[in-house]
Amino acid sequence: MQEIVGEALARRLADWGVDTVFGLPGDGVNGLMEGFRRQRDRLRFVLVQHEEAAAFMATGHAKGTGRLGVCVATSGPGAIHLLNGLYDAKLDHAPVLAITGLPETSVLGSQYQQEVEATLLYQDVAAYNLAVTNPQQLPGVVDIAIRHALANRTVAHLSFPSDIQVAAASADPYRHVSPGTPSASSPSFATPLMPATHEELARAAEVLGAGRKVAMLVGIGARDARDEVLAVADALGAPIVKTLPGKQVVPDDHPLTTGGLGLLGTKPSEQAMEECDTLLMVGTAFPYGKYLPAPDQARVVQIDHDASRIGLRLPVEVAVTADARLALRHLLPLLTRQADRSFLTRHQRGRDEWRADMRALRDASRSPVAPQYLVGCLDELAADDAILTCDSGTVTTWSARYWTIRGGREYYLSGNLASMACGLPYAIALQHAFPGRQVIAYVGDGGFAMLMAEFLTAVRHQLPVKVVVNNNNAYGQILWEQIMLGYPEYAVRHQQPEADFANWATGCGGYGVRVTDPGQVPDAIRAALAHPGPALVDCLVNPNEPPMPGKIRYEQAKAFTESFLRGQPHRVATLATVARDKINQLRS
Numbered sequence: 001m002q003e004i005v006g007e008a009l010a011r012r013l014a015d016w017g018v019d020t021v022f023g024l025p026g027d028g029v030n031g032l033m034e035g036f037r038r039q040r041d042r043l044r045f046v047l048v049q050h051e052e053a054a055a056f057m058a059t060g061h062a063k064g065t066g067r068l069g070v071c072v073a074t075s076g077p078g079a080i081h082l083l084n085g086l087y088d089a090k091l092d093h094a095p096v097l098a099i100t101g102l103p104e105t106s107v108l109g110s111q112y113q114q115e116v117e118a119t120l121l122y123q124d125v126a127a128y129n130l131a132v133t134n135p136q137q138l139p140g141v142v143d144i145a146i147r148h149a150l151a152n153r154t155v156a157h158l159s160f161p162s163d164i165q166v167a168a169a170s171a172d173p174y175r176h177v178s179p180g181t182p183s184a185s186s187p188s189f190a191t192p193l194m195p196a197t198h199e200e201l202a203r204a205a206e207v208l209g210a211g212r213k214v215a216m217l218v219g220i221g222a223r224d225a226r227d228e229v230l231a232v233a234d235a236l237g238a239p240i241v242k243t244l245p246g247k248q249v250v251p252d253d254h255p256l257t258t259g260g261l262g263l264l265g266t267k268p269s270e271q272a273m274e275e276c277d278t279l280l281m282v283g284t285a286f287p288y289g290k291y292l293p294a295p296d297q298a299r300v301v302q303i304d305h306d307a308s309r310i311g312l313r314l315p316v317e318v319a320v321t322a323d324a325r326l327a328l329r330h331l332l333p334l335l336t337r338q339a340d341r342s343f344l345t346r347h348q349r350g351r352d353e354w355r356a357d358m359r360a361l362r363d364a365s366r367s368p369v370a371p372q373y374l375v376g377c378l379d380e381l382a383a384d385d386a387i388l389t390c391d392s393g394t395v396t397t398w399s400a401r402y403w404t405i406r407g408g409r410e411y412y413l414s415g416n417l418a419s420m421a422c423g424l425p426y427a428i429a430l431q432h433a434f435p436g437r438q439v440i441a442y443v444g445d446g447g448f449a450m451l452m453a454e455f456l457t458a459v460r461h462q463l464p465v466k467v468v469v470n471n472n473n474a475y476g477q478i479l480w481e482q483i484m485l486g487y488p489e490y491a492v493r494h495q496q497p498e499a500d501f502a503n504w505a506t507g508c509g510g511y512g513v514r515v516t517d518p519g520q521v522p523d524a525i526r527a528a529l530a531h532p533g534p535a536l537v538d539c540l541v542n543p544n545e546p547p548m549p550g551k552i553r554y555e556q557a558k559a560f561t562e563s564f565l566r567g568q569p570h571r572v573a574t575l576a577t578v579a580r581d582k583i584n585q586l587r588s
């Protein structure tokens with residue numbers, strides 16, 4: 001059988017080591033689907049319910065494996081639906097190739113059905129963005145697109161008119177582009193890690209050595225540098241403060257870390273930032289400036305492998321443009337061990353107090369269920385190498401504080417795009433990539449409802465993903481943001497009744513259990529985790545539980561009060577919850 005372009009594309013993807021493609025067929029990609037069918041022994045096609053989920057899956061796959069994620073959608077609406085998940089990849093630096101269809105070349109420009117100018121639409125999101133118009137462009141443009149995505153850790157996009165998809169793949173491809181050939185030893189084209197120069201490291205060591213109160217801020221860019229981060233922090237006597245995506249860099253129970261930073265962070269981390277005289281930033285572009293040292297407070301050394309990301313948030317005295325692990329490994333011998341440990345020990349004490357405060361809010365006796373108790377039970381009962389995918393909302397706060405990284409645990413969220421709805425698609429992709437591991441999507445009712453049809457995808461693919469829904473029947477994060485702005489909440493709570501997601505799970509053919517009482521929480525989670533297939537726990541939690549910042553600032557307290565004076569509904573329930581939280585903390 002003559003090879004068509006669709007097959008040449010699929011074959012080339014497989015040659016690059018791609019084993020899974022997430023997507024949804026349509027009449028704009030029939031030729032590509034035939035190509036995937038012909039290569040089905042090498043490429044698994046994960047059929048989804050909505051293209052946005054396919055893009056999130058490709059992104060989740062790329063974030064979790066470090067390898068290329070691939071998603072496919074038809075022309076017009078399919079291509080449009082992919083966009084949100086692709087922006088998530090772009091903003092969080094995940095390598096993803098998006099493949100879309102176009103109407104056939106003979107009708108392009110005639111306002112044809114589903115004629116959306118995909119390359120124009122993708123101009124902002126894709127670093128490499130091409131409509132393929134000649135079969136001879138393959139396989140060169142596939143190689144180039146993949147190289148762009150991997151080398152720059154970003155999004156590439158190829159769009160194929162339907163007649164090109166079924167055209168004969170040329171036996172004599174156009175060679176001017178001199179495509180690279182993936183080698184068997186490096187099918188994913190790993191970019192060589194960039195080492196630091198001796199001069200950069202010597203200057204960094206000098207600044208760090210002069211500091212008396214040195215803190216480290218580590219982000220997801222230090223993900224492969226756990227041992228090095230710990231060794232350098234120990235040498236510097238520096239508390240390790242973690243960004244939220246960087247949560248998995250070092251275990252939460254390690255004595256050197258004070259946990260996260262920001263609205264969702266911890267009080268001791270915030271204090272370490274307020275007091276440090278020197279800051280070592282590694283693999284992070286933490287966006288919230290007001291949580292970083294004040295201007296002129298601290299000397300800053302920043303390590304990032306992308307020079308364009310250095311100095312985005314703070315004036316930097318020493319820029320080290322290098323891979324985090326290599327840079328830290330070579331920096332370590334240049335450092336003299338800091339003898340004065342008082343800065344570190346002070347913040348370690350603060351960390352112990354903070355943890356006691358957080359434990360006090362995990363109250364098993366409260367009804368409705370305290371969200372802290374739900375996620376606390378999940379944290380206790382999940383495996384030591386579980387992967388947690390989290391959605392955006394109050395669940396982000398609860399997971400930041402109560403999901404502890406220990407052993408080989410991992411944690412993924414839509415960090416910089418902060419999109420809702422990513423939790424379940426990420427989990428599906430990661431369960432495909434790591435079939436032997438426990439993969440849990442911890443989501444709010446709002447984020448889950450957006451792409452809940454993908455629970456069917458999990459059932460149909462017999463993926464044992466677990467979903468825990470923190471069901472407060474509200475857009476809880478926005479509710480609290482409105483209050484913190486000084487205004488009464490508006491249009492953020494749903495009418496009764498709460499959605500019954502457990503029924504949805506069983507209706508799909510999975511396991512579902514609804515929890516309304518705190519006493520049921522541990523058994524429900526145990527049963528879901530033990531279930532061999534997809535399982536969902538739908539827990540009704542207290543919608544009036546505030547995700548308080550680590551340190552409450554005067555303006556926040558003032559705004560909170562103002563919103564109440566301006567007529568905040570549910571005042572009594574909210575104040576009762578806040579008072580109960582405070583009493584629990586004082587008692588502990």
Ligand code: FAD
Binds near residue numbers: 305309
């Ligand atoms: P990125 O912004 O992705 O930066 C990583 C950096 O590492 C990049 O500059 C990259 O070039 C570099 N890098 C990558 N690989 C390497 C390598 N091998 N060597 C060297 N450098 C490398 N985040 C918080 O921290 N606190 C919060 O309170 C918080 N609240 C949030 C609330 C919600 C509801 C949501 C959805 C998100 C929240 N976030 C929070 C996430 C936040 O928006 C940012 O995504 C996050 O702070 C950025 O983390 P990062 O710097 O680790 O990652």
